[in-house]
Amino acid sequence: MATPNMYRLVANLKYWLVAGVTTAAGVGLLYVSGIAWFKKHESLGTLANQLGGLLIASVALATIWDLVGRRSFFLEMLEVLKLKHDIHLSGLESxxxxxxxxxxxxxxxxxxxxxxxxxxxxxxxxxxxxxxxxxxxxxxxxxxxxxxxxxxxxxxxxxxxxxxxxxxxxxxxxxxxxxxxxxxxxxxxxxxxxxxxxxxxxxxxxxxxxxxxxxxxxxxxxxxxxxxxxxxxxxxxxxxxxxxxxxxxxxxxxxxxxxxx
Structure with a gap:
């Protein structure tokens, strides 16, 4: 059985913790933007509403990047680094x-x-x-x-x-x-x-x-x-x-x- 990578587990835990807090903050801003006080202060209500939506959208994009983009980028970088390493070992110049x-x-x-x-x-x-x-x-x-x-x-x-x-x-x-x-x-x-x-x-x-x-x-x-x-x-x-x-x-x-x- 493979030994779990503790650094990866800690990094993932931090990511999901920050994502959860950010999502909660976004939902909270969307909710409070509809209360009576913000209705009386329309500009602040609009700001809270947009900021809440932005936070939720940011988390969604970050999650997509983490699940798909980051892993694809990592695999691509591995190929580039391996090629560079092979060239270094061969001594190829031009x-x-x-x-x-x-x-x-x-x-x-x-x-x-x-x-x-x-x-x-x-x-x-x-x-x-x-x-x-x-x-x-x-x-x-x-x-x-x-x-x-x-x-x-x-x-x-x-x-x-x-x-x-x-x-x-x-x-x-x-x-x-x-x-x-x-x-x-x-x-x-x-x-x-x-x-x-x-x-x-x-x-x-x-x-x-x-x-x-x-x-x-x-x-x-x-x-x-x-x-x-x-x-x-x-x-x-x-x-x-x-x-x-x-x-x-x-x-x-x-x-x-x-x-x-």
């Missing part, structure tokens, strides 16, 4: 259908010290942020790690060609080799150790960028046409989403082959 706007790339890359790239090739992203990436790898305490599909793995290349239907296996292999060379060039081929490139046969289900303590993740289309926007979101370190993508990335990197330096 959501968009435009990866270029889901985060301020200039600000993030401009102050970054460690960047990880997990993508098919991310050529557009690399070209757009080339200056920022070159500035990043020019710093002695910075590191850029890139994990790309293995261009020498036939199954991986074939899967990518299947996803990007307008490309042949040869096109995919060329694209991957160009990506590897493009990321090498950020280091000036100096083998400074600040740029690391890995290849793996793991097929991409999403693109992820880790910038210091934040992940930026974009999803892929599964329809034949790749036109249109795709969902993208950011999450910060300490949240369950960040933990998932961190474990996933580190797991892939640990089983990958370093091809540079």
């Amino acid at each position: 959501v968009s259908t435009d990866y270029s706007k889901v985060v301020d790339w200039d600000a993030c890359l401009g102050s970054a010290k460690k960047v990880d790239v997990f993508a098919a090739w991310a050529t557009t992203w690399r070209n757009t942020n080339q200056v920022k990436l070159q500035n990043l790898v020019s710093q002695s305490d910075a590191k850029l790690r890139v994990c790309l599909p293995d261009p020498n793995d036939p199954a991986c290349v074939r899967l990518l060609a299947t996803r990007f239907k307008s490309m042949s296996a040869a096109d995919v292999r060329t694209k991957l080799n160009e990506a590897i060379d493009g990321y090498k060039q950020l280091d000036g081929n100096s083998r400074s150790g600040r740029v690391e490139i890995y290849t793996t046969p793991v097929f991409r289900a999403f693109t992820a960028y880790r910038i210091d303590n934040r992940f930026v993740v974009t999803l892929y289309h599964h329809k034949d046409s790749r036109s249109g926007s795709v969902p993208a979101f950011t999450c910060h370190q300490g949240g369950s989403l960040y933990g998932f993508f961190e474990d996933d990335l580190e797991g892939v990197l640990s089983a990958s082959v370093k091809v540079y330096p």
Whole structure:
């Protein structure tokens, strides 16, 4: 048997006590407004009559709110608070259908010290942020790690060609080799150790960028046409989403082959 909530019982008791007193006062005012003295003082009688009716109507409205409105509002607030709590636990920061706007790339890359790239090739992203990436790898305490599909793995290349239907296996292999060379060039081929490139046969289900303590993740289309926007979101370190993508990335990197330096 459930233990009664004493605070709720006390609150309900107070409410019904106040409601009873207010109703009694309203009925009393309605009654006295009709006695002879108030008939001789018509303005005061009218005031007492209206005040009595107002008190009774107020109690009726308050009772309806207590029985229906307050409980509905309480349930709605529980849903909102639960959603807020879930978002807090996940570490979700922002959501968009435009990866270029889901985060301020200039600000993030401009102050970054460690960047990880997990993508098919991310050529557009690399070209757009080339200056920022070159500035990043020019710093002695910075590191850029890139994990790309293995261009020498036939199954991986074939899967990518299947996803990007307008490309042949040869096109995919060329694209991957160009990506590897493009990321090498950020280091000036100096083998400074600040740029690391890995290849793996793991097929991409999403693109992820880790910038210091934040992940930026974009999803892929599964329809034949790749036109249109795709969902993208950011999450910060300490949240369950960040933990998932961190474990996933580190797991892939640990089983990958370093091809540079």
